[in-house]
Amino acid sequence: MAGKPLRSWVPAANADDCDFPIQNLPYGVFSTRGGAPRCGVAIGDMIVDMAACEARGLVDAGGTFAQPQLNEFIALGRGKWDEVRARLTALLAEGGDESLPLVPMAAARMHLPIRVTEFTDFYASKNHAFNVGVLFRGPENALPPQWTHMPIGYNGRASSVVVSGTPIRRPMGQVRGEDGPVWSRCRRLDLELELGAIVGADSRMGERVSVEEAEAMIFGYVLLNDWSARDIQAWEYQPLGPFQSKALGTTIGAWVVTRAALEPFRCQGAERVAPLLPYLREERPGFYDLIVGWTMNGQAMGRTNYNVMYYSSAQQLAHHTVSGCPMRVGDLIGSGTISGPTLGETGALLEMTQGGKNPVVVNGEERTFIEDGDEIGLYAYARGDGYRIGFGPCTGRILPAQE
């Protein structure tokens, strides 16, 4: 049996319910009053100032930690990711270097951790695809015929990806009326509970990447809320897919949990109902045993496990290159809404309220969709033996529309 888990000299890191034990070490970008944004690593309730560490010669990343996003560090490649992780583990373990430059999280402002090169969103929970399909197209056409054969995805808008805590404005747009479209504020504003994979290596145009290679290209994962304007979506999305209904904003968590930190939690996903073409088959399971859930104005709402997903991020990334499409460091790959089979396990209000028909009660108030002023929070964590690997918060509050 394994012994006691590794502990850190940073006291808060050793609490059972701390998102950021020494086993995690997620990356983010932070600033303190008057300072420039730079890279950091979360430990307990503190941030390791990686730029200061490098300035002191404690780690070597070619100066990339002084950048205001992680892309330049990530582009150094897997060998460097492993090297820095091993070094930080040694420095932060009990008996390590207690002179390490730490900044209290409470004194830091978090920034978008990556410069999002491009953003792609998938549709990889069978429960979600079926539930939403019923609402948009009826039960007979709910699951598209190719759904069990390929990860269906679409290109989203990278410019509207923002970091946790950024307010999101309710959009205006065209929605279906009795007699053609009407101009309206969105009345069916929704969240989507997702994970986002951060691509950590480039691929070449005209060349496919295998599932195994794709997995090795993934640097880590963030929480991702793909805000969705369902009424705008219903009117606009055929035949070219969602567009403005998904461009009001996509919120990602400030902390990128590395693939290395999640490795002990690797597990199978949903059972396959049809064999996959060889280019999508994976040698070993590509999912993680991760509790994921969301809150509304602080109240717990849907909660499920990432292992309900049908396609892994590695499969999605491999499919993304099948035409020869080049991927780049900083590409963000949304998993798709993570929904389990029951209403309490859904990752979107559209599903939980069955298209707005059955309101839910939140702190004593009825809700079908998100109202102005509501705050949505996402969470995710893997439960280890005596520690947990958490993602930190991913929150956003809705501002009224500008009519």
Place this chain on the structure above:
Amino acid sequence: MAGKPLRSWVPAANADDCDFPIQNLPYGVFSTRGGAPRCGVAIGDMIVDMAACEARGLVDAGGTFAQPQLNEFIALGRGKWDEVRARLTALLAEGGDESLPLVPMAAARMHLPIRVTEFTDFYASKNHAFNVGVLFRGPENALPPQWTHMPIGYNGRASSVVVSGTPIRRPMGQVRGEDGPVWSRCRRLDLELELGAIVGADSRMGERVSVEEAEAMIFGYVLLNDWSARDIQAWEYQPLGPFQSKALGTTIGAWVVTRAALEPFRCQGAERVAPLLPYLREERPGFYDLIVGWTMNGQAMGRTNYNVMYYSSAQQLAHHTVSGCPMRVGDLIGSGTISGPTLGETGALLEMTQGGKNPVVVNGEERTFIEDGDEIGLYAYARGDGYRIGFGPCTGRILPAQE
């Protein structure tokens, strides 16, 4: 009546059928043997080395012309665009400065003129939307119900945008088989004849841009070939839109024709069949009287006019921001395939061969779709009095698939 058109001291610029008279002055990025890519302006059969001009103090653009893409120059804003255009016109006119640093086009290699921030593709020719709709969904559902009310678009993949002359590899992918999907090389490879608008100013997240403001944000236009794998598209595109079928490559011309150069050719587009919501109405017509066409292995194929389009780039850009989606300098907005009402006016083989049913003859050989080794060229020009404003070539040759 207008007098004789302005002439340049660069002799080739004054030929009737030259794409690059002094009235045009399109921007591109070029390099010569051993040199770094830098910004230039086309005149006749020469390129004005704008980096060298700036080094000599002939123009002032804050050093941006020494960059390997136009984004930094474009970001200086409209005042600077106008100032440089006026200055170049004076320098290049008869009696101007014949010591200007020129490089023969024949000695230059052209590069992608902009760093494409994000790429969006629209669907704005009613003829094309109807023709393709019939082939994909039958005549009754051909034109989506929202088509006459909004410019339908989708986010494309910026990483696969390449400059004219770059070979394009035929993709592999999933296509529909008798009994589920099969793994196949694309057998229905097509072109799409489009213009691409280059966004020249940022907009703010959460704020809409009017059609008039949107037009002012456009720096210029390029030719754009949105290569399309029709068999992959048919299987993948519902419900989230085209994805890998459009990610094999998008070719743009090397020369960005400025909005200023096109201004004399402003005209009406297609007749409106339904009133637009106020946010899409334009005070003055937003189209250009531009002959556009394409060739296959040198043979003339489809040819029409950009004025067949139903939505202008300014309307597309305004719609793009309706949800509050922020736009950025370097965003590329594809017009959608430009097709007139008859077969000879279509901008895609899918339409011209009616879904591959009626082959066309190209240099004595039958074609339904594009074969390996075939080269597609696009062209566009506006005809002025004694000159024409051309876009230069936009070509691509198809390489065999990597099976």
